[in-house]
Amino acid sequence: MKEIQFTDWPQDSIRYPFNLPVFQGLPNIRFERPVTFFVGENGSGKSTLLEAIAKCAGFNAEGGSRYNVFSTANTESSLDDHIRLSWLPKVTRGFFLRAESFFNFASYIDTLERECPTGYTAYGGKSLHQQSHGESFLSLFTHRFRGRGKALYLLDEPEAALSPARQLALLRVIWEHEQSGQAQFIIATHSPILLGYPNGQIFNFDTSPLSHIRYEETEHYFITKQFLLNRQGMLRELFESEE
Template sequence: MLISLRMEWARVEDPDAYPYNLPAIARLQELDLDAPIVLFVGPNGSGKSTLIEAIAAHLGCNPEGGSPNFTFDTAQTLSPLHKVTRLVRRIPSKTDRYFYRADAFHILATEIRRLELAGRYGGDLHEMSHGQAVMRLLNERFGARGLYLLDEPEAALAPETQLEVIARIVQLVQQGARFVLATHSPLLMALPNALIYELTEEGAARRSYQELGHVRLYRRFLGDPESVVSRLLSED
């Protein structure tokens, strides 16, 4: 079980440098993670992926995706946030850990093929769509009592597939698994009993589903898309 992520500002050399200048991180002291499902929600550039990447690094997961057994690093873009934070946790040493990040999944799938590990995923991930591969990851690779980090999984998923993901995550949580997700999807944000953080210019704040800016925006758009689009075009 994850307990919290603590910031150790005394170890930060330049608070004005990235990623410490991101508002959600600049105001970070301690982030409660003690829930079966934790969600990071916010606009592009708010720090969602940076936070989840730091947690993955603390757990020993490969920064470009995979379990601690993967060691490839093609871009060397891991931020230094994990070096100045402390992850408070209570996790058995043999707990399965895995980091999925949408922007690097093609690289991960290539490494899985190179290592001849396709059998663990129900087939070669390059021979299926990205969305199908994500479902194989959830159905074939993830299991009970594991700890799984997902960075924007909805990037590859049709709405109906996102509903399948919700059902599978709930099933795994009922079996003892734990999840941390960064997402823009109002569907995934509805995962039951999730601890939700919305990252804004004011920092990271706990929110209910109905309070989320993404949810309010989608509701307004779907209620009257013509009016919203017309207003956008008139502003141009």
């Protein structure tokens, strides 16, 4: 995917997500690198835009690929009706990982396995529910993210179940796919480890409109660095501020 174009944008809308500052005056978003990160505070629009991209790409809004058809709750926004994806060429293969609904996806895969046993070959050889949360995520990344042809991988807060060591393992998975020249990743994250991926494009959702930001300029990097360098001082200031 090369670009997102915003079309037929509701004027003076007070409805979410059209009222979010990040989208105001934003005609398009261009993706210039194989790996892109969305960063920003909770509620800034990262996950909402990622979900809209997933729906436009034909993926299940609750997670999975275009072939995973299940729904447990209709919570998605209508943002996908107001964006257009520009492809060169169009990609129909890939996966949308949505951490908050991953349990539902795992249950759906169990249902498919009962109907047509495959030995969970795409998920490490056993039910995702029979693995720890972190193990199931990593099984998905290492076994499901395969195949020939170009693929689009959309990851919404993948660090939610991953230890720091396994976040590094995910970086290795992303790097291997990038070396093949066949994959594009768009990742919404709060993890300073994932954001440290070399040559990744980072979009800051805390500005109006959306803007690029360097890794060292992100709040995630700055706060984590300050905490590691001066943990006692930061904790003292935090706990004593109300006295």
